[in-house]
Amino acid sequence: MSCCGEPKTANDERQNRQVVGSQIINQQPGPLAGLTEKPGTVFQSPSPPPAAHPNQYGQNIQPPWPSNSPSSPPMNQFGVSPPGSPQPNASFSLNHRVGQSISRPPSSFQTGHGFGAGDNMSISMAPPSMAPVHVRSESSVVVDEGKMSISIDFGTTFSGVAYGSSRIAGGQIQQILRWPGSVETYRKIPTCLLYDEGGQILAWGLEAKHTALHNSYRCEWFKLFLEPRALRDDSAVDPRLPQLPPGKIAFDLIVDFLSCLWEYAKEQITREFGVVADLASADVWLTVPAAWDAKGCDLMREAAIQAGLVHSSRPGDTQWRNRLHIITEPEAAAVHCAHLTDLHHLQPSQNFIVCDAGGGTVDLAVYKIIGQMENLEIAEIAARSGSNAGSLFLDLRFRELVKTLLADHPAHLDPASLAYFMHSFSETEKLDYAGTQDDDTMFHFTCFNVDDPNDPSVGLIDGQLSIPGALLRREVFDPVVEQVLGLIEEQLSKVDQRVDALLLVGGFAGSEYLKQRVEEQFGPRIRVIARPADADTATLRGAARYGLARRPLVASVIAPRSYIMKVKLPAEQEDWHKRPAYIRNNDAGYPICENRLQYLVQKGAIIRKGQRLTTKFCKFSQSIQDASFVAVLYTSESDKIMRYNDEGETTELCKWTVDLSSLPAFQQNAMGQTGGFYTEFEIGLELDSAEVRGILLYNNQEWGRVTFDFRN
Numbered sequence: 070m071s072c073c074g075e076p077k078t079a080n081d082e083r084q085n086r087q088v089v090g091s092q093i094i095n096q097q098p099g100p101l102a103g104l105t106e107k108p109g110t111v112f113q114s115p116s117p118p119p120a121a122h123p124n125q126y127g128q129n130i131q132p133p134w135p136s137n138s139p140s141s142p143p144m145n146q147f148g149v150s151p152p153g154s155p156q157p158n159a160s161f162s163l164n165h166r167v168g169q170s171i172s173r174p175p176s177s178f179q180t181g182h183g184f185g186a187g188d189n190m191s192i193s194m195a196p197p198s199m200a201p202v203h204v205r206s207e208s209s210v211v212v213d214e215g216k217m218s219i220s221i222d223f224g225t226t227f228s229g230v231a232y233g234s235s236r237i238a239g240g241q242i243q244q245i246l247r248w249p250g251s252v253e254t255y256r257k258i259p260t261c262l263l264y265d266e267g268g269q270i271l272a273w274g275l276e277a278k279h280t281a282l283h284n285s286y287r288c289e290w291f292k293l294f295l296e297p298r299a300l301r302d303d304s305a306v307d308p309r310l311p312q313l314p315p316g317k318i319a320f321d322l323i324v325d326f327l328s329c330l331w332e333y334a335k336e337q338i339t340r341e342f343g344v345v346a347d348l349a350s351a352d353v354w355l356t357v358p359a360a361w362d363a364k365g366c367d368l369m370r371e372a373a374i375q376a377g378l379v380h381s382s383r384p385g386d387t388q389w390r391n392r393l394h395i396i397t398e399p400e401a402a403a404v405h406c407a408h409l410t411d412l413h414h415l416q417p418s419q420n421f422i423v424c425d426a427g428g429g430t431v432d433l434a435v436y437k438i439i440g441q442m443e444n445l446e447i448a449e450i451a452a453r454s455g456s457n458a459g460s461l462f463l464d465l466r467f468r469e470l471v472k473t474l475l476a477d478h479p480a481h482l483d484p485a486s487l488a489y490f491m492h493s494f495s496e497t498e499k500l501d502y503a504g505t506q507d508d509d510t511m512f513h514f515t516c517f518n519v520d521d522p523n524d525p526s527v528g529l530i531d532g533q534l535s536i537p538g539a540l541l542r543r544e545v546f547d548p549v550v551e552q553v554l555g556l557i558e559e560q561l562s563k564v565d566q567r568v569d570a571l572l573l574v575g576g577f578a579g580s581e582y583l584k585q586r587v588e589e590q591f592g593p594r595i596r597v598i599a600r601p602a603d604a605d606t607a608t609l610r611g612a613a614r615y616g617l618a619r620r621p622l623v624a625s626v627i628a629p630r631s632y633i634m635k636v637k638l639p640a641e642q643e644d645w646h647k648r649p650a651y652i653r654n655n656d657a658g659y660p661i662c663e664n665r666l667q668y669l670v671q672k673g674a675i676i677r678k679g680q681r682l683t684t685k686f687c688k689f690s691q692s693i694q695d696a697s698f699v700a701v702l703y704t705s706e707s708d709k710i711m712r713y714n715d716e717g718e719t720t721e722l723c724k725w726t727v728d729l730s731s732l733p734a735f736q737q738n739a740m741g742q743t744g745g746f747y748t749e750f751e752i753g754l755e756l757d758s759a760e761v762r763g764i765l766l767y768n769n770q771e772w773g774r775v776t777f778d779f780r781n
Contacts, residue, residue, distance in 0.1 A: 217351040218616030219334070220401070221378070222609035223327065223369070225292045225429025226461055227257035227576060229606060230334045231613040232351075237342055242613045244606065245337050250276035256606050257576075262288045262326055264314045273329040281485070286314040291326075293429050294319030295365040296358070296457060307457075309465045320372055327376035349382035352392050354612040357759050359397045359425075359432035360455030362630075362704070363722070366395050366759045370776075395759040396615060398608045399423045399434035399453055402574045404622050405611030407438060407447050409601055420450060421570040422595075424557055424587075425608060426577035431458040431553050433560040435568065439624060451563035452627040452673060458552040460499060460577040466545045467494045471514075474528060474536070480521040481534075489517035490534070502546060504582045507538035542582075550586050553577075557591065570597040574607035621678040628756060632670040634684075635701040635714050637661045648713055656689070656745070664714045669754050672708060681753040681764060688729065688748050693739040696730035700752065725763055725775070727752075732767050 217234045233242045246254040255275070263277035264270060264286040272280050277287060290310050298305040313319065335348050355373055357366050370393060373379070379393045403423045407415065415421055417438050425432040432455035436447040471490050475481045481490075493514045514534045516522065522532040529535075561568060571591055573584060578600050588598050601607060615622050638644075640652045644662040651663045670682050688698050703719040705711065711718060729735045729748055738746040751766035755774075764774045 217338075217347060218354065218613050219338070219348075219351050220354040220356070220609055220612035220616065221327070221330065221334075221373075222257070222356045222398075222401075222606075222612065223292065223323070223330075224257070224260055224427055224576075225290055225459060226260060227428060227605075228260045228326070228330060229257040229609045230330065230337075231606070231609045232334075232338055233613050233617045235617065240617065242610050242617070243341075244609070245334055247337070248275055249333065250274065250279065256603075257609075260289065260292065260326060262322060262329075264288065264317070266315075268314055268316055270325055270329065273326060287311070288314065288322055290429065290461060291319045291322040293457065295323075295368055296360065296430070297362045297365060300362075300364050300368075309468075320368060323369070323372040324375045327373055327378065331376055331378050349380070350392070352394060352616045353378045354394045354396055354401075354616045356396055356398045356401050356608050356612050358430040358455050359399050359434060359453040359629075360430060360457075361759070363759075363761050367776075370395060370760075394616065395757070396612050397432065397434070397453060397759050398427070398430075398575075399425045399432040399455075400449075400623050400626075401609075401611035401615060402572075402607040403434060403436050403447055403611065404615050405607040406572045406574065406601060407436070407445055407622075408614070414597070415570055419569040420564070420566055421572060422557070422560060422564075422568050423572050423574060424553070424578070425455075425575045426553060426573065426580075426583065427459045427575040427608075428461045428577065429457060429459040430455050431556055431575075431577070433556055435560060435564050436623075437566075446622055446624045448625040449623065449627050450566065451560065452629045454556065454560055454629075456552070456556055458549060458556060459575075460549075460580065462549050463499055463545055464491050464495055466548065467491060467541075470536070470540070470544045471534065474534065478521050478524060478527070478529065480518050481516055481529075483518070486517040490514050498541075500579045500581065502538075502541065502580070502582050504542060504546070504585055508542065510538040511535045512538060512541060546582055550580075550583050553583060554586060554590055557587070561591075561594075568595055570599065571595045573598070573600040574604040576605045578604040623678060625675055625677050626756065628670050628672055628674040628676055631668055631672040631705045631707075632754060632756075632761065633703040633705060633711075633719060634667045634669055634752075635703065636665050636667045636686075637663050638665040638667075643712075651713070656691070666703070666711055666714055666719070668710070669702075669752070670756060672705070676756050678757065679755060681755055681766075683751045683753040683764075683766060685749065685751050688750070689745055690735070690739070690748065691745045693730070696728055696735060698727045698729055698750075700725040700727070727765050727773075729765075732772065734767065 217232060217237075219230065219232045222229050222231075230245045231242050232244075233240060244256055246256060248255055248258045250272075258274040259278040261274060261277040262270060263272040263280055263282070265282075266284050266286075271277070271282065271285060278289075288311060291313070293299065293310060294306060299307075313322065338348060353373070355369060355378070357369055373393055374390065379389055381387075381389045402425045403421075406421070406423060415438055420435060420437050422433060422435045432453065434449055434453035435451040437450050439446050439448050468487055468491050471487065472482060480486075498512055512535070514536070516529075516532050516534060519532060521529075523529055527534075528537075557571070571587065573587065577583060584598075584600055592598060603610070637655075638661065640660040640662045644652055644665075648662060648664070651665075652660055653663070655661050667684065669684055670676070674682075676682070686698070690696065701714075701724050702722045703714065704722055705719045707718040709716075709718060729750060732748060732750060734750070735748040738748055753764035753766050755762040755764065760776055762774055762776050765772045
């Protein structure tokens, strides 16, 4: 197998851009926040629920402040820091473990000792000697133009590595093609590990896949342990997945595989480029399924850090974690496909859907091409989606069919025999199967065990199992293919614009039957249905290209879920009627309603990459020691707008603790106060394709940030 062809490259120069057909929000609907009732809690002004069209602003409503408040609340404009006041020292901490943080300028990090340690982790951000954090604007000059970009497509069944630099090989994306255990070239290798009984790695990749040893554990498909349902409930893990080795959890296997992959990749890239390749400072892009929530993405980030994909490259390098980027698989694939203009002839303002059908998951997203093709950008126009419906599930259904057919022939049902049947199916028939035209064809699979070779009643003849094509279609292919078609249909239903092209990528996209069914069902509605020649590596190459561009090729994303904060709000008539038990007077004698919800980001909101969605809050402190603001964050997949946190359609993510003591407003208001005082500040969220970051803002300047850890 040879390397996939290089697409035409686009000019990556930065230009002014605009989004066609979609208004991008600058701030989520919500009012100015209000009083706190006790130290460490927040009291926020009443706000209407987010508008039906989430890119429209809500109205800010200033609450009536009680006349007997200990001190007057701050006005909308923050006070100026008095001379000699301390520099910003915003501290963020999370109840749960924090996988990674970002802060500018350099900050000190306090972390635990790895996943599963059980202890809480916190991140303190303390700029040592400068004023508030200044974030680089969109028009900032890129100073690391020649930095290497390395992408890793960690797949359920196969994984690969691509890389590039603007200073090497004309900026073309290249791949690792030679792997341990083979003299042939492979664009990807099996995501497979072989352990001994003591949990030591015996082999990985191709060698692990093709080595059979007694008293060893071959581990595959462990990526599926990180999908949302499996993380929420252990009982939701597919029982057909292989058992993990004793003493190991899925996270350990991911760290081990990424460690092996990364060490080999570094050797190969260095052999190719020599000392020119600065791997210690390279940007690393790791792909994740679109259906994963922030919890799975956070686990992948932590695993990548433990595997050494990024590390401090020099003394004082406190930003090394920022070199690890998480990108969703359809987003990366879309970047790759959008450059292949000879394939699908897309033009600016046209829309296309990417169906990334891989080994474990099928991910979908719809994009619009904006700007000019020579300075390509795309914008997400519908919330991405995905599910476990990859080609692996053909293998699993085939295994179940074999077990049913040979139920009375146990000689052929031991693990080695079943693995041999599955390997034969996967390597020969799975992608070439053509559907109804093969209904009358007999498909033959040689038995691994030479005993018990004949039973014509079940198709066992002379040591071969013969299965009619019609049976394969009904029991193996149709259930999985129809699930994929349903996912595409569901994704298209989210778009009220014409879709001009449907692009099939991923390993499963090589299935002739899948492509045939997609063309039959969607051909009358979509002008172009195409499968690139290098469809199996589109995600891998797109992620590397994204990193090489040094600019956001995907200009905007759609919030796939709502992000919500539990707050205390002035009690309204509705609260007295619906939740009287939640109402009590605060220290200032003002009736408040606890357990109210404030939407920071509403599901379906159009968000510019790197855009901050901010909400103002005001904390009441009884003394200067009362400087902690605790935000309880929730997420919701529901389109329903909820008022209280007990309505059953929210999931608590984490508790986010922010230390306000270094804010000039806090220090100024605390001076001379004996009965308490108020501090006004802003909380902001930044949503990327796969991660959520929290930001503390004061006087429109950034004073600290954290990438949330959503692990329980």
